[in-house]
Amino acid sequence: xxxxxxxxxxxxxxxxxxxxxxxxxxxxxxxxxxxxxxxxxxxxxxxxxxxxxxxxxxxxxxxxxxxxxxxxxxxxxxxxxxxxxxxxxxxxxxxxxxxxxxxxxxxxxxxxxxxxxxxxxxxxxxxxxxxxxxxxxxxxxxxxxxxxxxxxxxxxxxxxxxxxxxxxxxxxxxxxxxxxxxxxxxxxxxxxxxxxxxxxxxxxxxxxxxxxxxxxxxxxxxxxxxxxxxxxxxxxxxxxxxxxxxxxxxxxxxxxxxxxxxxxxxxxxxxxxxxxxxxxxxxxxxxxxxxxxxxxxxxxxxxxxxxxxxxxx
Numbered sequence: 001x002x003x004x005x006x007x008x009x010x011x012x013x014x015x016x017x018x019x020x021x022x023x024x025x026x027x028x029x030x031x032x033x034x035x036x037x038x039x040x041x042x043x044x045x046x047x048x049x050x051x052x053x054x055x056x057x058x059x060x061x062x063x064x065x066x067x068x069x070x071x072x073x074x075x076x077x078x079x080x081x082x083x084x085x086x087x088x089x090x091x092x093x094x095x096x097x098x099x100x101x102x103x104x105x106x107x108x109x110x111x112x113x114x115x116x117x118x119x120x121x122x123x124x125x126x127x128x129x130x131x132x133x134x135x136x137x138x139x140x141x142x143x144x145x146x147x148x149x150x151x152x153x154x155x156x157x158x159x160x161x162x163x164x165x166x167x168x169x170x171x172x173x174x175x176x177x178x179x180x181x182x183x184x185x186x187x188x189x190x191x192x193x194x195x196x197x198x199x200x201x202x203x204x205x206x207x208x209x210x211x212x213x214x215x216x217x218x219x220x221x222x223x224x225x226x227x228x229x230x231x232x233x234x235x236x237x238x239x240x241x242x243x244x245x246x247x248x249x250x251x252x253x254x255x256x257x258x259x260x261x262x263x264x265x266x267x268x269x270x271x272x273x274x275x276x277x278x279x280x281x282x283x284x285x286x287x288x289x290x291x292x293x294x295x296x297x298x299x300x301x302x303x304x305x306x307x308x309x310x311x312x313x
Contacts, residue, residue: 023134037288053310055288060280062269066298077263088196122289124259177262
C-alpha cells in the first residue's frame with residue numbers, strides 16, 4: 001500500500017508518471033454507500049475524467065469518531081475485473097457509441113454535449129443511492145448544494161417497438177453486475193454482464209476429442225496386444241473434457257442473490273480502541289465504481305489516494 005501525503009507528488013507505475021489525488025469522503029453510522037471515483041475526480045480536479053477506465057487506488061485510511069466504544073468496519077467492494085466483465089462493458093460502450101452515431105448521421109449540424117461520456121452504474125442498488133462526493137477538511141461540499149455537478153448515467157433508447165403494435169420506445173440505463181430489472185418489452189435497467197452472457201452461445205458441458213467408439217473400433221484394435229491402451233484412451237476421453245468453470249454463471253452474474261452483491265471484496269478496515277485509524281489496502285476499480293459497506297456507531301471518514309489517470313481497457 002502506498003500513501004502519498006501530498007497530491008502534488010508523483011508516482012511511477014505501470015501507467016506511467018501521473019499525479020495522485022487524495023479525496024475525503026464522510027458519512028455516519030451503518031450503511032452501504034457508493035463512490036464513483038471518476039465523478040469525484042471530475043468534481044475535485046475541475047476536469048472531466050471519463051468513466052470507462054480501470055482506476056487504481058493506492059490506499060488510504062478509515063476512521064470512526066466513536067471507535068473507542070465499539071469496533072467499526074469498512075468493507076470495500078468492486079466489480080470483478082475479469083475478461084468477461086471487461087468484454088461486457090466494452091460491448092455496452094460500443095452499442096452506446098453506435099446509437100449516438102446513428103442519431104447524428106441524418107441530423108446535419110447536430111453534435112454531442114461538451115461533456116458527453118459513457119457512464120454506467122455498479123449494480124441495481126446504486127440506482128437507489130446517490131454516490132458519495134469528496135469534501136474538504138471541514139466537511140464542506142465542493143459544490144453548491146442546490147445544483148451539484150451534472151453527471152448523468154447513459155440512457156439507451158431501443159429501436160425495437162415497445163410491445164405488439166408498436167408504442168413508445170423502450171429506454172433504460174446500464175449497470176455492470178447483476179440481472180436486468182423489468183421485463184420485455186418494458187426494461188427498466190440492463191445488467192451488462194447478464195446481457196453479454198445471454199448473447200453468447202453456451203458450449204456443451206463436455207468437449208470430447210475422441211469419439212465414443214474409438215476404443216472398440218476393430219481397426220484401432222488391430223495391434224492392441226493388451227488392455228493398457230484402452231485404459232489410457234479412456235483417461236484421455238474422460239479427464240478434463242469439460243470447462244473448469246460454470247459456463248453460464250460467472251463472477252458478477254450469480255443468480256438469486258441480493259442486488260448489493262455480485263461484487264469482489266478488495267479491502268477491509270477495522271478500527272479498535274487501540275487503533276482508531278485503520279488503513280485501507282490498495283485496489284483497482286473497474287469504471288471507478290466502488291461499494292463502501294460501513295458498520296459504525298458515529299461519524300466516519302474514508303480517505304483514498306487515487307491515481308489521477310485510469311488505464312484504458
